[in-house]
Amino acid sequence: MIPIVDAPQRRAPSLDIDCTLATAWLVAFLRDELIERRKTHRAVLGLSGGVDSAVAAYLCARALGPENVTCFRMPYKTSSADSLDDARAVTEALGCGERTIEITAAVDGYLQNEPDADGRRRGNVMARTRMIVLFDQSAKLGALPIGTGNKTERMMGYFTWHADDSPPLNPIGDLFKTQVWALARHLGVPERIVAKAPSADLEANQTDENDLGITYLEADRILSLMLAGYGDEKIAARGFAPSDVALVRAKVESTHWKRHLPTTAMLSSTAINEFYLRPVDF
Amino acid sequence: MKLAIVQTKPRKGDVAANLADLAEIFVQLAAEAQPYDAIVLPEAALTGYFLEGGVYELAFESEDLARRIAALWRAAPGSDRAPVDITIGFFENAGGTYYNSALYLEVGPRDHRIVHVHRKMFLPTYGVFDEERFLSRGRHLAAFETRFGRMAILICEDAWHAIMPTLAAIKGARVLLVPSASPGRGLAHGDELESVMHWRNVLRSYAVEHGMFVIYAGLAGFEGGKGMTGSSALIDPFGESVARLPALGAAVLRADVDFSEIDIARARLPLLGDLDSVLPDLLFDDELLPDTMRRLGERTA
Numbered sequence: 001m002i003p004i005v006d007a008p009q010r011r012a013p014s015l016d017i018d019c020t021l022a023t024a025w026l027v028a029f030l031r032d033e034l035i036e037r038r039k040t041h042r043a044v045l046g047l048s049g050g051v052d053s054a055v056a057a058y059l060c061a062r063a064l065g066p067e068n069v070t071c072f073r074m075p076y077k078t079s080s081a082d083s084l085d086d087a088r089a090v091t092e093a094l095g096c097g098e099r100t101i102e103i104t105a106a107v108d109g110y111l112q113n114e115p116d117a118d119g120r121r122r123g124n125v126m127a128r129t130r131m132i133v134l135f136d137q138s139a140k141l142g143a144l145p146i147g148t149g150n151k152t153e154r155m156m157g158y159f160t161w162h163a164d165d166s167p168p169l170n171p172i173g174d175l176f177k178t179q180v181w182a183l184a185r186h187l188g189v190p191e192r193i194v195a196k197a198p199s200a201d202l203e204a205n206q207t208d209e210n211d212l213g214i215t216y217l218e219a220d221r222i223l224s225l226m227l228a229g230y231g232d233e234k235i236a237a238r239g240f241a242p243s244d245v246a247l248v249r250a251k252v253e254s255t256h257w258k259r260h261l262p263t264t265a266m267l268s269s270t271a272i273n274e275f276y277l278r279p280v281d282f
Numbered sequence: 283m284k285l286a287i288v289q290t291k292p293r294k295g296d297v298a299a300n301l302a303d304l305a306e307i308f309v310q311l312a313a314e315a316q317p318y319d320a321i322v323l324p325e326a327a328l329t330g331y332f333l334e335g336g337v338y339e340l341a342f343e344s345e346d347l348a349r350r351i352a353a354l355w356r357a358a359p360g361s362d363r364a365p366v367d368i369t370i371g372f373f374e375n376a377g378g379t380y381y382n383s384a385l386y387l388e389v390g391p392r393d394h395r396i397v398h399v400h401r402k403m404f405l406p407t408y409g410v411f412d413e414e415r416f417l418s419r420g421r422h423l424a425a426f427e428t429r430f431g432r433m434a435i436l437i438c439e440d441a442w443h444a445i446m447p448t449l450a451a452i453k454g455a456r457v458l459l460v461p462s463a464s465p466g467r468g469l470a471h472g473d474e475l476e477s478v479m480h481w482r483n484v485l486r487s488y489a490v491e492h493g494m495f496v497i498y499a500g501l502a503g504f505e506g507g508k509g510m511t512g513s514s515a516l517i518d519p520f521g522e523s524v525a526r527l528p529a530l531g532a533a534v535l536r537a538d539v540d541f542s543e544i545d546i547a548r549a550r551l552p553l554l555g556d557l558d559s560v561l562p563d564l565l566f567d568d569e570l571l572p573d574t575m576r577r578l579g580e581r582t583a
Contacts, residue, residue, distance in 0.1 A: 013470075014470045015470075016470050017469035017470060018469055018470070018471070018472055018473055020473060021469055021472075021473050021474070021475065022469050024530070025466070025469075025475075025509060025530075028504070028509065028530045029504050029507065029509060032503060032504035032509075033504060033507075036293075037294075037504075179469075275335075276335060277334035277335040278334055278335060278336050279294070279332045279333065279334050279336070279505065279506050280506040281294045281330075281332075281505055281506045282294055282295050282333070282334075282336050
């Protein structure tokens with residue numbers, strides 16, 4: 001008998017990343033974009049207490065020095081105390097600046113006249129209020145706001161348009177959530193933050209995975225196949241529930257607009273970003 | 283041949299500042315006790331790579347660029363001791379037709395001469411790349427004579443098609459000059475980016491197959507989030523990587539290149555000679571010939 005060697009079947013493209021390389025690359029990105037191109041050493045970011053903003057803070061501290069990074073905790077009255085504590089754990093570990101700015105008065109100042117606003121609308125108002133704070137503080141400090149959205153939520157459209165996605169630089173936006181977790185452990189983010197269930201913390205006991213209807217690990221595996229060009233049947237054939245594949249596909253296909261600037265009517269052959277094309281760093 | 287591969291990290295679109303940086307580098311190089319024979323710079327070395335429509339504002343006529351580079355070199359104290367050959371990638375305005383080009387320039391103490399201009403033939407226009415939206419493609423791959431023997435220039439994707447170094451070698455090139463601008467991607471392959479690993483693999487395979495030196499000059503720096511992967515390298519005709527710069531940051535790779543190693547490598551592994559005799563059978567076989575003749579007819583019609 002001649003021995004037969006079976007080639008392994010890969011369920012999905014590897015989500016593994018070399019965290020040392022990723023860190024070096026992202027630190028260089030932040031330094032190039034902030035210091036050399038935009039001529040500032042300072043960054044501001046919102047710390048939610050979650051893993052994404054914690055990783056962004058750790059990267060900024062490495063790139064710029066903790067003394068040049070100011071983190072803002074921006075709780076609403078319903079935000080959990082644990083989130084505030086976890087954000088504090090990050091600033092204490094890094095030794096970077098921290099300030100807490102309550103957004104309750106600003107949010108309620110508007111929402112008091114909108115008593116029928118549902119959770120979705122209220123959440124969006126909070127997210128947009130946090131961006132007002134962050135951009136204003138960046139102007140005050142001569143700093144640049146840093147984005148903290150990951151690739152999974154960007155692909156699934158699980159964010160508030162022109163809020164979470166508005167900072168001009170985002171170091172982690174091409175990393176899936178599971179990759180952010182790996183990077184967080186590599187960077188030394190407190191395990192409590194890495195291990196806890198991700199949550200937008202807009203309502204009590206809310207979790208991302210309940211909102212999305214799928215775990216991040218399954219979503220990331222399916223997304224990685226989808227982005228590689230595989231159709232739904234091929235993806236399901238690799239051992240994913242067709243309902244999960246359909247769910248992810250629907251989220252992606254219904255949110256392309258959230259990954260673009262506003263649609264502008266084109267009337268000339270010099271339309272901006274259609275004919276008049278210049279890169280962002282030109 | 284004393285070689286400097288100059289890995290530049292240009293400021294986007296700021297030609298004056300980038301020329302000033304290059305002037306400083308030239309001053310540093312020209313001050314060395316032993317003069318340099320050759321200096322090789324990356325693709326889009328003076329402008330940055332991703333320019334979109336800005337390419338039309340930042341393109342040079344080749345003679346204009348040659349004059350400026352020669353003047354810059356001659357302004358460096360000590361540069362008048364010996365001639366130097368300079369290869370530099372740039373966006374070319376050829377009478378209103380625009381190319382992604384690289385010129386090979388011989389600079390003497392008083393005059394200069396353009397030895398060759400290569401216009402990139404494979405313009406990547408997929409994914410993050412959009413070259414053919416803005417540029418025309420070159421139509422000719424040449425090997426050209428230099429003071430150091432025959433060479434060929436392949437710009438970036440030109441060198442991702444194995445037939446290009448193959449034809450360059452058949453045309454007599456002993457050295458491949460590869461100015462490049464490669465945005466890094468792929469974190470799943472250990473401590474090296476996937477795109478850098480791919481570059482290294484293809485260049486080493488060309489070097490060993492054809493017994494050529496490969497001189498790779500990579501652009502560095504982040505451009506709108508896309509990090510150019512530098513990694514400038516010298517690969518010997520045995521396929522060994524002699525030296526390589528890091529992916530990040532501007533730097534110079536200095537090396538002494540002994541071209542007699544090409545003859546030793548080719549004697550040990552005479553694949554190029556084999557290819558030379560077999561290639562006509564491959565190109566003019568019954569399957570390919572009708573299509574080749576048809577295309578030939580189209581071109582001569």
